[in-house]
Amino acid sequence: MWLNSALSLLPLAVLAFALPTKDCELKVKESVVPPATWTKFGAAPPDHMIKLRIALPQSNFRALEEHLYEISNPYHERYGAHLTKEEVEALVAPHPESVDSVTNWLSSHGIGEGDISRSPAGDWLIIEAPVSLIETMLDTKYHVWKHATTGEYLVRTTSYSLPKYLLDHVDLIQPTTMFGTFRKLESTIHSISSTEGQIQSLDLAPIVDSATGITVDGSCNSTITVNCLKQIYNAVNYTPSADVGNSIAVTGYLDQFANFADLQAFYADQVPAAAAANATFNVVSIAAGNNSQDPTQAGVEANLDVQFAFGLTFPVESTFYTTGGLPPFIPDVRRTTNSNEPYTEWLDFILGHPNPPLAISTSYGDDEQTVPLSYAQRACTGFAQLGARGVSLTVSSGDGGVGDSDPDPATQQCITNDGTNRARFPASCPYITAVGGTKFFPEQAASFSGGGFSDWFARPAYQDSAVNAFLGALPNGTYAGLFNASGRATPDVATQSEFFRVFAGGVARQVQGTSAAAPTFIGIVGLLNDARLKKGLPSLGFLNPLLYSQAASGFNDITVGSNPGCGTPGFNATKGWDAVTGLGT
Known part of the structure; x- marks a missing residue:
């Protein structure tokens, strides 16, 4: 009533x-x-x-922000001293x-x-x-x-x-x-009808990256599996634990359902130890979110996220959040409510959770231009609250290349409300780690990797040195007036994003998009959290101040490729940070 x-x-x-x-x-x-x-x-x-x-x-968000940057700065004496739920709530x-x-x-x-x-x-x-x-x-x-x-x-x-x-x-x-239209971010999906039983090209010679000395299976340039990712990102011999308090999660929206039978098929195909243990994941419903197990309703996006994030981190405790929210209003169908802004529904729930997962990935977003500044700012403060509590958050940077806005069908130029190109939200929020895409090995930029500069959020201080170097190296006048050079820059990092072997509806498929990159990166973060917890250290929490300082030396710099879009050639992947692959992989 x-x-x-x-x-x-x-x-x-x-x-x-x-x-x-x-x-x-x-x-x-x-x-x-x-x-x-x-x-x-x-x-x-x-x-x-x-x-x-x-x-x-x-009441006091600025104080919360100060706490966040201090406990996320590896050079600060408070590094890792995450706040409690009660401390965060008192500040906001x-x-x-x-x-x-x-x-x-x-x-x-x-x-x-x-x-x-x-x-x-x-x-x-x-x-x-x-x-x-x-x-x-x-x-x-x-x-x-x-x-x-x-x-x-x-x-x-x-x-x-x-x-x-x-x-x-x-x-x-x-x-x-x-x-906002709030959509999932996979670029393309296609079935692999001829490779149902096995991964092809297993007889190919191994590939060696002369720069890093890393060797991967020859099949990894045509099919990405959990083993490929562990090889590419140097995690082959690392075994996480189930009993050190570690946890990982992915979010699901728009009736994207994660299928248990598909997960078992994926595990049998790529993670035999998880298949032998009959490993599964927790499902948490928010705002009447569903997770139908009808194989015809299996979501490729949801299956991609859970299979790779949880496959990389098995046997770490894993959770799939399914958040309800009706599609946009249909005039000739009577609806009781009109809700297509599920971020805040999920944030309400997770901020009220006494012990949220330590690493969470999201592969959904909006064009920044469709999200009012006031709304973007408030959702962003919610992500900051999670970071202050020790939660790492990754979001796909988008699959439309530079600008990543809806192009005009006739000209392919991006026409926004005010005539400028913009980034994706929530990837443009400075309290989130935005993940772009790469392909092949040795790695190069994926052409669809979303990247650019926010009009809503100013560039945070942790990015200044890296982004200024990138801007200083651009030829004079490059895209002058088409981007906000002082805005928050995306992506922060990148990972593989093509040829992912995913099971959906009982069928093996290949998926590409930064929606594959975000759960991959959070999976590696989950392994790093495991290593820290085993040593009695706190979780990594908000990642970006660390990534742009000490951790930068641990990244593989991507210098090949670009991200065309909005009727332009886009930016190039170059030495150091760039608006295609961020700091690298």
Whole structure:
């Protein structure tokens, strides 16, 4: 029941009379230019229910950020001294005045405490209400919007207002101005119909990288397996443990289901010890997320993530998070709610978890241009909270090359809301490790590897030296005006991302994309965490300050390849950090 029963009986005139004059002084809180790919389809149905999220200002996030950088800096005396859940929540809890002001405002619209859900730190309030009421509350008008390419629909507005006295007590309200399409990031998928029983080319001569001295099976240039990754990344003889408190997880969205039978087929094919142990993974449902075991519904993305992340780290405790969230609104199908922003659903859950997994990978994202700055900033602060608690987070950098925005079908140029190219979100969040893609051995850049510069987030200090060197080496005028040279740069690192042998629906397939790179990198992080925990050391936590300092010497610099996109040749992989493969592999 979304309406307070007592208030619902009062005439609207009485409610209006009860409100102080200042409540009626409205001011626009947020306004956006809708992306060119979305057009108005019609007025939103007044009885359409929306799950509305209200973000209250976090009281002391800057202090949390200071803690995060200190405990993530290998040169600082506090390195590895991760914060507790309670310490983090105390730093981001809203001021009581904000809580009271917003609660009273909701009450004035008939929404009582029993109708409000609150995040663990109290910095998010969630209600469900019909469009008609929300339009009154926010002095706005919702419409149904249609995407020109996908045919998807959203219920959104381009501007909303609040009473002036509330402006400093609310960071943002969504879904209002967010036009994200939130999709998985694999580039292409195709079946291997002729190699069902075995991996081909086993008789090929081994490949030796003369620069590193590493030797890998000859088959690894046509089929990537767990053994190939362990060979390429020097982890062949490392055996992790199941009893040192280590843990790893991957996230699943958009009805992507991870299939247990496919995992067993994968293990039988590539990780015999896991197959012999009948190893599996935990499934945690968030917001009514499903994990159907119907083989016809097996998700290639979900199977890719769990098979390689967990195959690399067996027997470490592993978890698949399946987060619910309906597809965008369909005008001719009645929906009770409209939710396609599952990041915050997952963040609410994981931030409330007393012991979240120590390493988590995500292979989903949005074009940064479709995500309002306010929303991106708040989701990003959630990732920072996880980092402060000792959790390492990786995200695919995207599969569209440079810019990685939706290109115009006719020109292949990327047309954004304001005419500039942008990065992917959440890869552009500075508290996450963005993972680009490579191929072959010796490695070179994958052409689809997403990379570039954020318009929403400034470049963090830990990147300055590496990125400035890259920018200084660019020929004068290269892509002048097409990217924000002072923005957060992506990717941070890269791994293999082509020819991954994945089982889905009982069939072996090959998958390519940075969605393969992110779980691969988190798998290696899981092994490093295992080594640290065995020595009584804390988990690695937020990785980037370490990666751009001491750990940089442990990377293989990728200097071959580029990432064309948006009608341009893209950036080149060069010596040092680059906007194709980051620091390397």
